[in-house]
Amino acid sequence: MSTPSYLVDTGPRKGVAAWLTTTDHKRIGLLYLLAMTIFFFGAVGIGVVMRLVQLTVFQKLVTAQTYNALFTLHGVVMVFLFVIPGLSAVFGNFFLPILIGANDVSFPRLNLASWYFFIAGALLAVTALFTGGGPPDTGWSFYAPFSIKTGTNVSLAVFAAFVLGFSSMLTGINFITTTHRLRAPGMTWFRMPLFCWGVYATAWVQILATPIIAITLVLVILERVFGIGIFDPAKGGDPLLYQHLFWIYSHPAVYIMILPAMGAISEIMPTFAKRTIFGYKAIALSSIAIAGVGSLVWAHHMFTSGMSEFANMIFALLTMIVAVPSAIKVFNWVSTLYKGAIDFQPPLLFALTFIFLFSIGGLTGVMQGALAVNVHVHDTYFIVGHFHYVMFGGTGFGFFAALLYWFPKMFGKMYSKKAIYASWFPMFVGFNLLYFSMLILGLMGMPRRYFHHLPQFDTLHVVATVGSWFLVLGLLMFFGTLLRALFKGGQAEDNPWGGVTLEWTLASPPIQENFEAIPTITHGPYHFEKEGQG
Amino acid sequence: MSEHVPHDDFGSRLGMWLFLVTEMVLFGGLFIAYSYMRAKYPGEFHQAGEELNVTLGVINTVVLLTSSLTVVLSIVAIQRGEKARSMGLLASTLGLGTVFLVIKSFEWAAKFHHGLYPNSAHLATLPPGEQIFFGLYFTMTGLHGLHVIAGMGVLAWILRMLAKDQVRQDHYIHLENGGLYWHLVDVIWIFLLPLFYLAA
Ligand code: HEM
Numbered sequence: 001m002s003t004p005s006y007l008v009d010t011g012p013r014k015g016v017a018a019w020l021t022t023t024d025h026k027r028i029g030l031l032y033l034l035a036m037t038i039f040f041f042g043a044v045g046i047g048v049v050m051r052l053v054q055l056t057v058f059q060k061l062v063t064a065q066t067y068n069a070l071f072t073l074h075g076v077v078m079v080f081l082f083v084i085p086g087l088s089a090v091f092g093n094f095f096l097p098i099l100i101g102a103n104d105v106s107f108p109r110l111n112l113a114s115w116y117f118f119i120a121g122a123l124l125a126v127t128a129l130f131t132g133g134g135p136p137d138t139g140w141s142f143y144a145p146f147s148i149k150t151g152t153n154v155s156l157a158v159f160a161a162f163v164l165g166f167s168s169m170l171t172g173i174n175f176i177t178t179t180h181r182l183r184a185p186g187m188t189w190f191r192m193p194l195f196c197w198g199v200y201a202t203a204w205v206q207i208l209a210t211p212i213i214a215i216t217l218v219l220v221i222l223e224r225v226f227g228i229g230i231f232d233p234a235k236g237g238d239p240l241l242y243q244h245l246f247w248i249y250s251h252p253a254v255y256i257m258i259l260p261a262m263g264a265i266s267e268i269m270p271t272f273a274k275r276t277i278f279g280y281k282a283i284a285l286s287s288i289a290i291a292g293v294g295s296l297v298w299a300h301h302m303f304t305s306g307m308s309e310f311a312n313m314i315f316a317l318l319t320m321i322v323a324v325p326s327a328i329k330v331f332n333w334v335s336t337l338y339k340g341a342i343d344f345q346p347p348l349l350f351a352l353t354f355i356f357l358f359s360i361g362g363l364t365g366v367m368q369g370a371l372a373v374n375v376h377v378h379d380t381y382f383i384v385g386h387f388h389y390v391m392f393g394g395t396g397f398g399f400f401a402a403l404l405y406w407f408p409k410m411f412g413k414m415y416s417k418k419a420i421y422a423s424w425f426p427m428f429v430g431f432n433l434l435y436f437s438m439l440i441l442g443l444m445g446m447p448r449r450y451f452h453h454l455p456q457f458d459t460l461h462v463v464a465t466v467g468s469w470f471l472v473l474g475l476l477m478f479f480g481t482l483l484r485a486l487f488k489g490g491q492a493e494d495n496p497w498g499g500v501t502l503e504w505t506l507a508s509p510p511i512q513e514n515f516e517a518i519p520t521i522t523h524g525p526y527h528f529e530k531e532g533q534g
Numbered sequence: 535m536s537e538h539v540p541h542d543d544f545g546s547r548l549g550m551w552l553f554l555v556t557e558m559v560l561f562g563g564l565f566i567a568y569s570y571m572r573a574k575y576p577g578e579f580h581q582a583g584e585e586l587n588v589t590l591g592v593i594n595t596v597v598l599l600t601s602s603l604t605v606v607l608s609i610v611a612i613q614r615g616e617k618a619r620s621m622g623l624l625a626s627t628l629g630l631g632t633v634f635l636v637i638k639s640f641e642w643a644a645k646f647h648h649g650l651y652p653n654s655a656h657l658a659t660l661p662p663g664e665q666i667f668f669g670l671y672f673t674m675t676g677l678h679g680l681h682v683i684a685g686m687g688v689l690a691w692i693l694r695m696l697a698k699d700q701v702r703q704d705h706y707i708h709l710e711n712g713g714l715y716w717h718l719v720d721v722i723w724i725f726l727l728p729l730f731y732l733a734a
Contacts, residue, residue: 106542106545106549107549110549169556172552173549173552173553173556174549176548176552177545177548177549177552180545180548181542181544181545181548182545207552207555207556207559208555208559209559210556211556211557211559211560211562211563212559212560212562212563214560214563215560215561215563215564216563218677219567219673222673226652226653226672227652227653228652228669228670228672228673229652229662229665229666229669230567230571230666230669230670230673235658235662235665235666235669236575236661236662236663236665236666237662237666237669238570238571238574241567241570241571244566244570245563245566245567248563248566
């Protein structure tokens with residue numbers, strides 16, 4: 001190869017300086033990957049500690065206040081620093097331009113700025129732990145009126161989330177413009193790979209919903225600093241308004257988390273089934289439908305907060321409806337396998353795991369959409385189990401699947417497939433031991449955010465904690481394998497999986513410019529020769 | 535380094551519009567809060583609205599509208615290649631922005647003088663709805679004021695680009711985008727005027 005890859009410094013700056021000033025979308029994707037992996041493992045560590053505390057022997061390990069700080073930190077880091085930037089920030093940055101046949105995003109410098117906002121937000125969040133009144137103890141949702149009364153350092157933490165929101169918004173603006181303006185000649189909307197649809201729909205949610213959380217968080221700060229009264233019942237304010245505003249963003253935010261993951265799964269399925277995806281348009285448009293209807297269901301988090309019966313019913317109905325487009329995708333993925341020539345590889349295993357875990361998460365979600373059930377399980381471990389199934393089983397495993405799929409392209413190295421299979425087993429078993437126990441615990445009445453539990457819940461808590469050990473073991477094996485591949489792995493082929501989308505036409509790793517000449521597209525994305533369709 | 539993306543004015547404008555969308559949603563959140571509270575306390579909002587000076591509010595509206603006009607004229611001027619005129623018009627926008635801020639600060643000072651500010655002893659004696667009204671008033675006009683200042687910062691920077699010929703007859707996308715932002719600031723004010731000053 002005469003042209004050096006994007007991993008080689010060609011500019012005047014070298015090493016770390018070159019990376020920190022890069023405007024190459026591929027390098028920025030890796031910067032996110034590095035930062036997010038660190039945050040992820042930090043928060044996993046906290047999760048494991050929280051599980052330990054539920055064992056009788058370790059009960060004395062932390063006080064109730066520390067436990068409050070732990071779940072707040074764990075939740076904030078996982079949500080704002082891992083799953084919300086999520087696949088968009090890493091794989092969206094790296095692959096959106098490549099998949100539509102472009103050499104970069106529309107605003108490369110803004111893209112780098114977004115990363116710096118992201119890091120600034122993260123640093124602020126860390127600072128919030130050690131300054132002011134100590135680590136915030138509100139939970140990741142910062143519910144008023146507690147968040148405006150507590151003496152802990154909520155203002156700074158909330159400001160950190162504000163800065164992170166800004167980063168997310170700028171990324172959204174960049175990706176929408178890129179998708180509209182930089183598609184290669186012949187790359188019509190319905191010839192775009194489905195990952196692009198996922199990232200594109202997400203970008204819209206990012207710009208339409210994020211400002212709402214931004215302003216809500218500003219109001220919390222103003223409330224704490226100046227006492228403007230909007231959320232303070234003593235001054236005529238209303239905490240319920242906080243909940244509305246919070247969920248108007250935070251519910252769509254769960255689609256920010258999941259849509260790009262669904263997009264990645266839609267890339268993986270056809271590649272390993274060696275046939276075009278079943279129902280391309282249904283999947284593409286269901287992304288948009290999810291983004292749309294998903295914006296109208298926020299109040300299903302508030303069925304027990306004292307809204308009117310009528311409002312409750314409307315939101316319950318909408319919640320049931322939003323499950324439909326997600327189910328459409330699941331059926332399409334599964335149908336893609338039917339009569340395919342399945343080539344079983346690690347990315348496919350993780351994609352199937354995604355479908356399995358996400359389905360459990362989705363179905364428990366529909367259960368909670370039913371009003372009567374919701375009242376029973378609200379604020380119990382059932383909720384904790386449910387959102388770990390969707391966020392971790394969904395977005396998390398989607399992330400892992402995408403990483404396995406694109407790793408050879410991104411780094412030009414191949415990992416040991418056997419070691420990945422070996423890591424899958426403890427991960428999968430541990431995951432279900434941990435979170436399925438939580439679902440049952442919740443139905444039995446174990447409330448969330450409690451640092452101790454009643455004796456009748458003992459057995460399942462032990463099972464869950466043991467599960468968390470398997471899970472972490474699996475995670476360490478997984479990332480250990482990839483790390484090893486980075487340094488010792490063999491050179492990956494340009495097209496190790498036999499994929500047909502544009503990234504597989506490039507070298508592994510790609511050259512800095514992506515395409516020496518911008519390609520002209522003449523057919524749909526999943527055009528497998530043998531089959532002659534697509 | 536960023537040179538491997540072709541220059542694209544349409545793309546820049548699209549990006550700017552998307553940014554304006556986020557700004558509108560940002561204020562949208564406050565409008566939601568306003569409507570929620572107004573529905574809860576219609577009478578008290580009416581009562582509290584009496585405290586605001588409608589004349590000053592209207593004068594400020596005219597000031598901002600005029601400043602938007604001068605931005606537009608400044609763009610027209612640069613399209614015709616009249617650099618000095620374009621700079622002069624843009625400078626008048628900055629001047630009008632300053633006038634707006636001065637009037638606004640007089641109004642705020644008067645409210646403070648009457649003890650009508652969040653957490654004041656006097657405000658606490660008023661009915662809850664009026665307390666909320668002033669809470670929202672300061673939040674929303676304050677945030678708008680910050681946008682005026684930010685917008686003036688942007689326009690001042692563009693003025694400098696004009697002086698250095700970085701913005702010129704064949705390349706004025708920055709001025710256009712700056713103007714768009716300034717119109718947004720203007721439009722938001724047009725909403726604030728009836729919500730607060732004409733609430734009575
Ligand atoms: C090994 C990995 C993990 C373990 C052991 C773990 C464990 C826990 C535990 C014990 C809680 C607190 C339950 C309670 O007392 O209410 C919790 C809460 C939470 N977890 Fe995890 N978790 C893990 C991974 C994740 C991931 C990957 C995500 C997101 C992608 C996540 C998101 C959250 C959120 C949002 C909360 C709620 C925090 C709050 O109540 O404010 N967790 N987790």
